[in-house]
Amino acid sequence: MDLADFQNEIYLSGLGGAVPDLPTDLHRLEELAAARLTPQAHGYVAGAAGAERTADANLAAFDQWRIVPRMLRDVAERDFSTTVLGTEMPAPVIIGPVGVLRILHPDGELAVARAAKALGVTVTLSTAASTTLEEVAAEAGPRWYQLYWPKDRELAASLVHRAAEAGYTALVVTLDTFAMAWRPRDLDRAYLPFLRGIGVQNYWSDPVFQKAVGGPVTDANRDLALLHWVANFGNPSLTWDDLAWLRRQWDGPIVLKGIQHVDDARRAVDAGMDGIVVSNHGGRQVDGAIASLDALPAIASEVGALTTVLFDSGIRSGADVAKALALGAKAVLIGRPYAYGLGLAGEDGVRHVLRSLMAELDLTLALAGRSTLADVGPDLLSRRP
Numbered sequence: 001m002d003l004a005d006f007q008n009e010i011y012l013s014g015l016g017g018a019v020p021d022l023p024t025d026l027h028r029l030e031e032l033a034a035a036r037l038t039p040q041a042h043g044y045v046a047g048a049a050g051a052e053r054t055a056d057a058n059l060a061a062f063d064q065w066r067i068v069p070r071m072l073r074d075v076a077e078r079d080f081s082t083t084v085l086g087t088e089m090p091a092p093v094i095i096g097p098v099g100v101l102r103i104l105h106p107d108g109e110l111a112v113a114r115a116a117k118a119l120g121v122t123v124t125l126s127t128a129a130s131t132t133l134e135e136v137a138a139e140a141g142p143r144w145y146q147l148y149w150p151k152d153r154e155l156a157a158s159l160v161h162r163a164a165e166a167g168y169t170a171l172v173v174t175l176d177t178f179a180m181a182w183r184p185r186d187l188d189r190a191y192l193p194f195l196r197g198i199g200v201q202n203y204w205s206d207p208v209f210q211k212a213v214g215g216p217v218t219d220a221n222r223d224l225a226l227l228h229w230v231a232n233f234g235n236p237s238l239t240w241d242d243l244a245w246l247r248r249q250w251d252g253p254i255v256l257k258g259i260q261h262v263d264d265a266r267r268a269v270d271a272g273m274d275g276i277v278v279s280n281h282g283g284r285q286v287d288g289a290i291a292s293l294d295a296l297p298a299i300a301s302e303v304g305a306l307t308t309v310l311f312d313s314g315i316r317s318g319a320d321v322a323k324a325l326a327l328g329a330k331a332v333l334i335g336r337p338y339a340y341g342l343g344l345a346g347e348d349g350v351r352h353v354l355r356s357l358m359a360e361l362d363l364t365l366a367l368a369g370r371s372t373l374a375d376v377g378p379d380l381l382s383r384r385p
């Protein structure tokens with residue numbers, strides 16, 4: 001299947017009077033989500049830390065770069081497929097880890113896994129998923145597991161061993177969220193899904209967790225389980241030295257998510273990590289922090305030849321993906337757009353988002369004169385005048 005086939009499908013369906021159920025400009029999903037989702041669910045996804053300046057900066061940073069199209073370069077045959085950390089991908093686009101998806105749709109992570117599998121797209125399942133990692137694995141295609149590294153070492157080991165057992169092939173360790181940041185939209189509604197029992201499913205199903213709370217979680221020990229979750233969720237005392245322990249628990253590739261400084265990227269390489277995600281968690285953690293895209297070029301030039309550099313925070317279009325690739329990312333992770341797609345139209349909505357993004361990427365690169373990822377480098381872009 002050509003990535004741009006989606007465009008033809010849409011126009012052809014139009015001959016029978018059909019138009020897409022969701023907007024094809026993915027920026028517009030958010031306004032639709034604001035109108036249709038519950039205020040709590042919309043606020044949880046759209047919201048960010050503090051005054052949301054970093055979330056805004058993430059988007060604005062893309063506008064500082066402009067694509068410079070080249071002509072007459074035979075782009076009739078195109079191939080933007082790639083292999084990242086041993087995983088084959090139809091395009092350098094990955095479903096990033098977003099927790100608690102059942103606040104958006106009853107099928108939650110399962111709907112996302114099904115939509116991604118049908119397109120051969122890799123999913124990264126969050127530790128904070130509202131469906132257990134084993135249940136998702138049963139329905140998913142290519143899959144990676146994202147670890148929130150808990151305080152209890154035995155629990156951390158159990159989570160990653162379960163993920164390996166369930167066929168997740170890469171471990172994405174999120175470093176920037178050992179505590180929830182100050183997030184006014186959620187605070188003003190006193191809304192944290194975990195305390196309502198959504199997003200704790202990987203913990204509650206874990207044998208080590210269950211042992212600590214006296215057995216499987218029922219009404220009788222539910223409060224204790226929630227307290228144990230709160231006490232264990234994040235581990236602010238971790239240091240670079242702890243990565244050696246994690247390496248011993250996991251045989252496959254390990255990727256550190258949340259890198260924004262060149263020196264941290266360097267330390268990830270020195271610690272023997274296989275990749276990094278240049279990410280600021282969509283501006284959800286440190287308000288006032290730099291835009292993630294602004295961190296990318298220097299990091300990619302420092303470690304791009306030594307490790308796999310991935311990117312997220314602010315991808316909303318195929319052009320955005322092209323820009324991140326040109327600035328040194330090997331692939332990008334998608335966050336809010338697919339969450340909105342899920343909330344608005346379930347599995348179909350996620351498929352719509354993925355197909356739109358990949359079709360727009362293909363057309364953008366073709367029209368800019370590129371036919372493979374090897375042709376996508378810094379010369380694709382110019383800084384905005």
Ligand code: FNR
Nearest residue numbers: 045096097098099126174281282313314315335336
């Ligand atoms: C996230 N993100 C996230 N990251 C992670 O490692 N584990 C998680 O459980 C979550 N959960 C989560 C929930 C919601 C509602 C959002 C919006 C984000 C961060 C995510 O992986 C990614 O870094 C950001 O979504 C990127 O920003 P944009 O492009 O979505 O704005």
